Amino acid sequence: MKDTIESIVQECMAQDISIGEWMLRREVDRSGSSRGQIFGRMQERLQVMKQAVREGLGDLAETESRLSGGDAYRMHQYNQHTAPLSGPVISTAMEAAMATSESNAKMGLIVATPTAGSAGILPGVMVSLQDNRGMDDEKLTMGLFAASAIGYVFANHAFISGAAGGCQAEIGSATAMAAGTITELQQGSPEQVSHATTMAMKSLLGLVCDPVAGLVEVPCVKRNVIGTSIAFSAADMALAGITSRIPCDEVIQTMHTIGRDMPGSLKETAEGGLAQTKTGREAAERLYQRPCTF
Amino acid sequence: MEFDSCFDIIGPVMVGPSSSHTAGVVSIGKFVHDWLGDVTDVTITFYGSLASTYQGHGSDKAVLGGLLGLSAHDTNVRNAYALAKDSNLRYDFRFCTNIPSGCHPNTVYLQAASATETVHVTGASIGGGVAYIYEINGYHTSINLGTGSEILSIAARIKKEATSR
Structure with missing residues (x-):
C-alpha cells in the first residue's frame, strides 16, 4: 500500500484536481468500469443515505433492546421549534446522524461509512450541506469520493473497525473523513482537506469501543451525533488556514499504534468501559435472559 | 490490499447494525451457500468478538441468512431463523471467546x-463489510469478499481451481 494522504495531496496539486476526482479516476483505472457507471453507483449510495435519514426522523419507536430509538424525532422537533445553540448547519447534521444510527440499530438499510457503527456521521453532514448550503446531489456525490479516498488510507494504514482498533478506528475515521469532505465541498485545497482530517482524528485518538450489551446503540448512536460537530469544527479550522503541527499520515500511524496497544476488553467485546458499568451490566443481563425466539 | 475500492469505504449498502459483525458475516455464509448450493446441515463456530457479542449484532441471523443465500443488503436477514426453519436447515452454534x-x-x-x-x-469479517476466506478444506486461501463482490462467481472459480488440484 503506497498511497498516503501526503502522496494523494501531492498528486492532486500536481494535476490540479480535487481529492474526490483523484479517487474517482483511481476507481475507473482499477475497476475497468466507466466514469458514468461508477459515479452512478456512488450517487445511489447517497440516495440510500437520504432515505435512511427520512425514515429515521419519523420513527419514534425504541429498539428491541430499548436502549435507543426516538431521539432523532426529539432532536428534529427541538430544531424546528427553537434556535438550537449549535446553529442550523450542525443541528441539522446532528438530527440526520441520529436518524441514520437509530435506523441502523433497528436492522434498517444503511450505507456503511466506513462502517455501520459509524454510519451516521457522513450522511448527517451531507444532508445538512444540502439543506443549509443548497449543495446538489452531484456535488455531494463528489464529496463521497473524497470521503472514500481518506477512508481508504485509514483502512489500509490503520483500521476502521472497533473490534480491530477501538472506537477511534470507527467514529474517529468517519469523523476525519467527514471533516475532510466538508473542507473539500467548501472549496478548501487538498492540503486544507488533509489538515481538517488530521485535526478531527487527533481529537478522537484513544477512544475505546465499549458497547453496552455488545449492541451498536450505547454509546454509538450519540457518538455519531457528536462526531458531526467535531467534523464541522475541524473543517472550519482548516478553512481558516489553521494547520495541524503533526502531519496526517503520522496521526493515522498513531491511531494504529494506539489501537494495537488497546486491551481486548475495550475493542467491541463488551468486557470493559461503559459496557461494564452497573447499568451496562444490568442491561446485558436483562437482554440475554430473554426467552429464545426460535 | 484489503480495502481497494471506493465502495469498500462508502459501502456496503446493508442492513444494520454492524458492518464487521453483520454484513461481513453474511458474506462468509453466502460464500458457503454459493459453494454448496442448498445447505442442509451446518455447524457454526464464532470466535473472539463474534462469540462475545453476536446476539447484539445479529451475527447469528447474519450467518444463517448468508447460508440461505441472502445478501447483506437483504432486509430478510432479520428473519433468518424463520427462513432457516422453512428451509429445513439444521444448524448448531458453538462459541469460543x-x-x-x-x-x-x-x-x-x-x-x-x-x-x-x-x-x-474459515473466514473473518475484517471491518467495513469486507470479509476474507482464509481456509477451505484444510488448504490455505486468501479470498477477498470485498463489498459488491460477485460471491457466486468467486465461489465457482475457487471451487473449479480446487477440484483441478
Missing part, C-alpha cells in the same frame, strides 16, 4: 453440508 493464534478477532469456522458434499471454511 478465545481467538486462535494469528487469527482476526472476528473469525468464523463453518462445517457445512449439502445433500451431496461437505465443506470446511
Whole structure:
C-alpha cells in the first residue's frame, strides 16, 4: 500500500484536481468500469443515505433492546421549534446522524461509512450541506469520493473497525473523513482537506469501543451525533488556514499504534468501559435472559 | 490490499447494525451457500468478538441468512431463523471467546453440508463489510469478499481451481 494522504495531496496539486476526482479516476483505472457507471453507483449510495435519514426522523419507536430509538424525532422537533445553540448547519447534521444510527440499530438499510457503527456521521453532514448550503446531489456525490479516498488510507494504514482498533478506528475515521469532505465541498485545497482530517482524528485518538450489551446503540448512536460537530469544527479550522503541527499520515500511524496497544476488553467485546458499568451490566443481563425466539 | 475500492469505504449498502459483525458475516455464509448450493446441515463456530457479542449484532441471523443465500443488503436477514426453519436447515452454534493464534478477532469456522458434499471454511469479517476466506478444506486461501463482490462467481472459480488440484 503506497498511497498516503501526503502522496494523494501531492498528486492532486500536481494535476490540479480535487481529492474526490483523484479517487474517482483511481476507481475507473482499477475497476475497468466507466466514469458514468461508477459515479452512478456512488450517487445511489447517497440516495440510500437520504432515505435512511427520512425514515429515521419519523420513527419514534425504541429498539428491541430499548436502549435507543426516538431521539432523532426529539432532536428534529427541538430544531424546528427553537434556535438550537449549535446553529442550523450542525443541528441539522446532528438530527440526520441520529436518524441514520437509530435506523441502523433497528436492522434498517444503511450505507456503511466506513462502517455501520459509524454510519451516521457522513450522511448527517451531507444532508445538512444540502439543506443549509443548497449543495446538489452531484456535488455531494463528489464529496463521497473524497470521503472514500481518506477512508481508504485509514483502512489500509490503520483500521476502521472497533473490534480491530477501538472506537477511534470507527467514529474517529468517519469523523476525519467527514471533516475532510466538508473542507473539500467548501472549496478548501487538498492540503486544507488533509489538515481538517488530521485535526478531527487527533481529537478522537484513544477512544475505546465499549458497547453496552455488545449492541451498536450505547454509546454509538450519540457518538455519531457528536462526531458531526467535531467534523464541522475541524473543517472550519482548516478553512481558516489553521494547520495541524503533526502531519496526517503520522496521526493515522498513531491511531494504529494506539489501537494495537488497546486491551481486548475495550475493542467491541463488551468486557470493559461503559459496557461494564452497573447499568451496562444490568442491561446485558436483562437482554440475554430473554426467552429464545426460535 | 484489503480495502481497494471506493465502495469498500462508502459501502456496503446493508442492513444494520454492524458492518464487521453483520454484513461481513453474511458474506462468509453466502460464500458457503454459493459453494454448496442448498445447505442442509451446518455447524457454526464464532470466535473472539463474534462469540462475545453476536446476539447484539445479529451475527447469528447474519450467518444463517448468508447460508440461505441472502445478501447483506437483504432486509430478510432479520428473519433468518424463520427462513432457516422453512428451509429445513439444521444448524448448531458453538462459541469460543478465545481467538486462535494469528487469527482476526472476528473469525468464523463453518462445517457445512449439502445433500451431496461437505465443506470446511474459515473466514473473518475484517471491518467495513469486507470479509476474507482464509481456509477451505484444510488448504490455505486468501479470498477477498470485498463489498459488491460477485460471491457466486468467486465461489465457482475457487471451487473449479480446487477440484483441478
